[in-house]
Amino acid sequence: MSEPARHTPIENAQGLVCGTMLVGLAVSLLLHLGLVTGQVAGVAALTSYVTGWSYGAVFFALNLPFYVFGWAKMGARFTLISLACVATVSLLTEWLPAVIPFGAVDPWAGSVWFGVMAGFGFIAIFRHGASMGGVGIVALWLQDATGFRAGWTQLIVDAGVFAAAFAILDPMLVLVSLPGTIILNLIIALNHRRDRYVAR
Template identity: 50%
Template structure:
């Protein structure tokens, strides 16, 4: 006889804990990424590139660049998801701006930096996904495209990343882009292998 269990809802306290952990891990990963001078994909990648070119902090740019996506998120994914995303983006912006003040990094090998970034942010996003949170941005647009055209969201995100890294080739040395790709691959592998709704029933 098959053991069928009903999904178990996370409590509000569990959501706070999970989202806080996810934000902190993502903040640590981005701190390492920017310390070694690498980039990444998705909305965070756009924010990193603009931050490098403009001199504004990552946190400021990341917060601003996410603002247009909240209306789309509300219409597509509902109020709870949108509020959690707004809070998460705001807190991550603050974490990434203030973390360097109390957590200075010394010499970090660029390969180790890429691996560390990918691992930390991958784990951080997993924690956020398990608690119905996100860092907004292009992922919301990808879901909208999937709903309206049938073109899969994952492919939309891959195309967005391909565009971002192609543009980066004209702005940064190829070695920077190559090591950045390593970090992005690690991040996406962590998500792809571990984010399986059919394996985890808590929501």
């Protein structure tokens, strides 16, 4: 397989900015609706709902241990850019409700829109040499090393997060959350492929 063409710095910058903006808006919608998702983002949401702590701060802190793995397996550049993406989304989730306040949103529609926005945001971030931290770092390394698609890895982990969510949240809220998480992972699984793009 030939080496994929490298993106220019400008292409990387616009991809990462657009990706983090989409993910930040998607997560803000998710939190507005009191829904949950998978991976570290889902754990952070559950923690925020139960404790009242800032989602952005919890999300940032929970991602920190994964950077050790990322530094060893994916390299310093990938890890530092991923850290910047996570920090940006953490800040956006604190700031966006003040500038883009959501009103009444149908939860089922909101769940679907979350999945679409977050899915394509993740794709943009992945294709420009980074991740949203957490399980995404492990999933991208596994995809590059074995070809096992990142979306499938994340879907497996998400099953565990949703099992915990059923024990914490109103079961109906968890059910409404499922379409968004499924759509998010299907977008990643179907669009981010080793034969088209690699994470580094």
